[in-house]
Amino acid sequence: MRLTLRAPVSHADSIVSVHGTLAGEPLHFMYSTAGTWHAIGGVPVDSEGSLVGSATIERASGKTETARVRFVLPKVPPPVAQPLAVDSSFTKPLDAATTARINRENERAREIGRRAHDRPPMWTASFLKPRTSVITSEFGSGRLFNGALTTRHLGVDFRGAMGEPVRAANRGVVALVDNFFLAGNVVYIDHGGGVVTAYFHLSKTLVAVGDTVKRGQEIGLVGNTGRVTGPHLHWAARYGAITVNPLDLVALGGHWYVSSTSRPSTTSRTSAAR
Numbered sequence: 001m002r003l004t005l006r007a008p009v010s011h012a013d014s015i016v017s018v019h020g021t022l023a024g025e026p027l028h029f030m031y032s033t034a035g036t037w038h039a040i041g042g043v044p045v046d047s048e049g050s051l052v053g054s055a056t057i058e059r060a061s062g063k064t065e066t067a068r069v070r071f072v073l074p075k076v077p078p079p080v081a082q083p084l085a086v087d088s089s090f091t092k093p094l095d096a097a098t099t100a101r102i103n104r105e106n107e108r109a110r111e112i113g114r115r116a117h118d119r120p121p122m123w124t125a126s127f128l129k130p131r132t133s134v135i136t137s138e139f140g141s142g143r144l145f146n147g148a149l150t151t152r153h154l155g156v157d158f159r160g161a162m163g164e165p166v167r168a169a170n171r172g173v174v175a176l177v178d179n180f181f182l183a184g185n186v187v188y189i190d191h192g193g194g195v196v197t198a199y200f201h202l203s204k205t206l207v208a209v210g211d212t213v214k215r216g217q218e219i220g221l222v223g224n225t226g227r228v229t230g231p232h233l234h235w236a237a238r239y240g241a242i243t244v245n246p247l248d249l250v251a252l253g254g255h256w257y258v259s260s261t262s263r264p265s266t267t268s269r270t271s272a273a274r
């Protein structure tokens with residue numbers, strides 16, 4: 001979700017910080033033009049009804065003003081089922097140890113999302129798709145395993161042959177490189193401002209935890225590691241703990257929500273205040 005805050009400009013009592021929340025996650029407002037601030041927020045998949053967002057501005061005098069907005073969410077369409085015939089080993093229940101491993105790995109991914117709020121947004125240009133190839137499975141589509149509808153697909157799949165390049169969607173710091181049961185060889189990039197992108201099923205990873213990667217940098221190679229039927233790239237994104245459609249980051253474009261170097265952002269104040 002894109003949020004725009006307009007606050008009356010007062011030269012006598014300037015704005016020193018802007019912060020807010022939506023769906024339990026902090027918002028990182030960035031200065032745009034005089035009196036205008038932009039933020040992005042995540043909406044949990046399958047949430048219906050309404051969400052309340054809030055923003056508070058603090059002025060130099062210490063005076064604060066808070067705005068609250070109720071957003072009515074569109075009805076979530078039922079998943080479009082994609083038939084997928086797989087070996088029966090994919091539909092057998094997993095043993096307790098494997099289930100515990102998957103839960104631990106999911107928790108690590110959520111924790112990386114939460115920590116991405118601790119640094120200001122690092123990007124200065126739009127998000128890129130990690131591959132230019134065809135998308136073979138959209139975000140949110142239903143999953144049919146041998147005729148039975150299971151969960152929604154919480155990422156975007158790109159076509160790819162073994163060893164083809166996978167690129168970082170934007171500037172960020174590598175937060176995790178590991179081998180997960182479902183996702184195989186993974187790279188998670190913390191872009192700051194609550195945003196994380198993740199790249200699954202890689203045959204090879206080309207970066208290490210702590211590396212700062214450039215937008216478009218090659219970070220791994222397409223593979224078929226983890227629980228998959230063939231080589232492809234599964235691309236996922238989070239806003240904090242919320243899984244979001246990574247193509248929505250691409251759709252933000254190049255100018256609407258980027259770190260500005262021409263004027264100090266309030267984000268560091270905002271996170272310090274939490």
Ligand SMILES: [Zn+2]
Pocket residue numbers: 137153155156157233234235
């Ligand atoms: Zn996928």
